[in-house]
Amino acid sequence: MSTNPIPPLHLYSVPSDPQPPAEAPPKRERPRTAWTADQLMAADFPEPKWAVPGILAEGVSLLAGPPKVGKSWLSLGLALAVAAGGQAFDSVPVQGGPVLYLALEDTPRRLQTRMGKLLGGQQAPAGLTLVTECPPFPQGGTEAIAQWLDRNPDARMVVIDVFAKMRGQAPQGVSAYDADYVSVGYAKRLADHYGVAVVLVHHVRKAGSDDFLTEVSGTNGIAGAADATLVLKRARGQADGILHVTGRDVDEAEYALQFQSASGAWHLLDGPVTDHTVGDTRAAILRHVRANPGAKPKDVAGDLPQVDIDTIRRTCSRMAADGQLTRDGSGRYYPDTETRTQGVPEVSELSDCPVTSPDQHEHPGQSEFELSDLSGAEEAEGMAE
DSSP: OOSSSSSSSOOOGGGOOOOOEEEEOOOOOOOOOOOOHHHHHHOOOOOOEEEETEEEESSEEEEEOOSSSSSSHHHHHHHHHHHHEOOOOOEEOOOOEEEEEEEOOOOOHHHHHHHHHHHHSSSSTTTTTEEOOOGGGGGGGHHHHHHHHHHHHOOOEEEOOOOOGOOOOOOTOOOOOHHHHHHHHHHHHHHHHOEEEEEEEEOOOSOSSSSSSBBBOOOHHHHHHHSSEEEEEEEESSSEEEEEEEESOOOOOOEEEEEEETTTTEEESSOOOTTTOOOHEEEEEEOOOOOOOTBOOHHHHOTTTTSHHHHHHHHHHHHHHHSEEHHHHHHHHTTTHHHHHHHOOOTTOOOOOOOOOOOOOOTTTTTTOOOBBOOOOOOTTTOOO
């Protein structure tokens, strides 16, 4: 028996309203874990279930970021969208289903205030269960979440904000790596057994890194045990944040996000991340060159009448040096080397013939869904947490 009593406000008490007698939940068979090679190749496996298509699949996903960057606003917004069956990030359609949100650093009053902003007068979804206290995984938390999932067999997502409140104390005599791996393993077993997305809200190190995976606080055991890692970082430019995503069932990508202070919601911005993380002049040049591969500075100047031609030439040259554009021998600019070389004949330095090959290459952060337009709203002071 656990030595830590369950707090009075705990997951077992939800729901508190009188409920009709429920049918016994379907018995879940233990998944098969061994095959011969021919059996495995002949097996038919269902596609992964997505809480947020392209971003959050079933399994364990780490959502990491520095303090006050807006992780809690983002995770609560996603929980509301999935529970209601609306649009995540105001642009990505999601299938509705029950969601469990463990807001372990919040009070009911704060949750009510935040949800009021996010809902903007819309009715709150009954499919979202919010809990402010739960014992750690080793002291009964795993069983508490499992019982909720048994009562909600159609559940699509569990959010734990923050992971540090649920991991419990590290076992004695194990390395830090093993302790981190074991702590994520509790959530991993729940996610795999019930086929849901479990989101662990976590922190990043103070020191930055070129590889966003190494910024996750703790040892590599945390990111290694998770199925996917999402790191939310502040951006410079027109975007308020960049969501870096990688995982076993998700493609590695970057998404430009903007925080709407009036509603507390994060919105996905249209186009590649580079369009929203550089200055206005560079962003305009990128858009023109992407639409017109092989453009020269004088061609770009037609779209930027407020910027003199010398500034455009210098900016294009600097963007080529920074790797944001590529330049051929005739002074024409392309959005990337692949666009410049694939299917485009060599252009003579003596010729001024335009390159007519369209730019049809995808860029990181572009979504197959129709995305919202860039807006000029700024993040309010102290709103992001």
